[in-house]
Amino acid sequence: MLNQLTEDIKDAMRAKDKVRLRTLRSLRAALQKKQIDGRDGSGEEAELSEQEVLTVIRKEAKQRKESIEQFEEGGRDDLVAKEQEELNVLEEYLPDPLSDEKLHAIIDDIIEETGASSMADMGRVMGPAMSKLRGQVDGGRVQQIVKDKLMG
Incomplete structure (x- = not known):
């Protein structure tokens, strides 16, 4: 998953897709933080399981949803649009929800x-x-x- 994310960041740079690039960089930073937080006594970064990666992505998506709600209440349509664009990118990395x-x-x-x-x-x-x-x-x-x- 992390390798795929790195490739997707490169593709976003080549395509000059600023929204996608910003969102994927933010996601990569969150994943790296999770790896660092999971270090064992040896100082090595912990390898994240697929489940842990999905948990981080869901957390990032949830933050975007909460921001959208708050910005809608505040009448900040410009920020609602920005957060929605980022949410759309993150949802591409999540499995389809259960019916x-x-x-x-x-x-x-x-x-x-x-x-x-x-x-x-x-x-x-x-x-x-x-x-x-x-x-x-x-x-x-x-x-x-x-x-x-x-x-x-």
Whole structure:
């Protein structure tokens, strides 16, 4: 993934695509920070797993979404457009999100496996659900679906 990112940065430079270049450089910096933060005692940078890379990309995308909301509230359409362009670039690197049907089916299976039947069992469902779905779907979305299923 990091090699692909480096190639994409080079392509963006050649194409003089400023938005893509700015976004990819920002993403590379976030990934490098994650590598440095994960150093072991030897001082070597940690190799990031595919899952860790996706987590960083999702975090960057989430920051853009939050910025878009704030700029919309503030009436800053110029900044909304800038953040949306960057979000569009980041989303190219994310796998397609799970469909609602598949997500509901996975959560139904976990509820059945844990024997959860009420809101008191929410923690018993959320742990395995987030372990299985981490990186594939927003945690808030999972929480809302679990809550709806346990209440209904």
